[in-house]
Amino acid sequence: MNNESLVIYVIVVLCLGAVLIMSKDKMPPRLKRGMALTAVVMIALAFVFIIYSLLT
Structure with a gap:
């Protein structure tokens, strides 16, 4: 799996969660x-x- 794509996905998902909690x-x-x-x-x-x- 491409690590750059994974990092971008994790950042975007956590930002989405934060926006949902705040609004x-x-x-x-x-x-x-x-x-x-x-x-x-x-x-x-x-x-x-x-x-x-991490496992692969």
């Missing part, structure tokens, strides 16, 4: 739930990719 009061509930679920999945994948890159 949680301003979003409608339906949109909030979908965005939070998407962010959780992306953050989990980022950690899986980090572990995978």
Whole structure:
């Protein structure tokens, strides 16, 4: 796996999570739930990719 792509992906995902946490009061509930679920999945994948890159 390309390490540069992985680093960029992790940075973007963590920034997305931070933006969602900071703007949680301003979003409608339906949109909030979908965005939070998407962010959780992306953050989990980022950690899986980090572990995978450390093991290979």
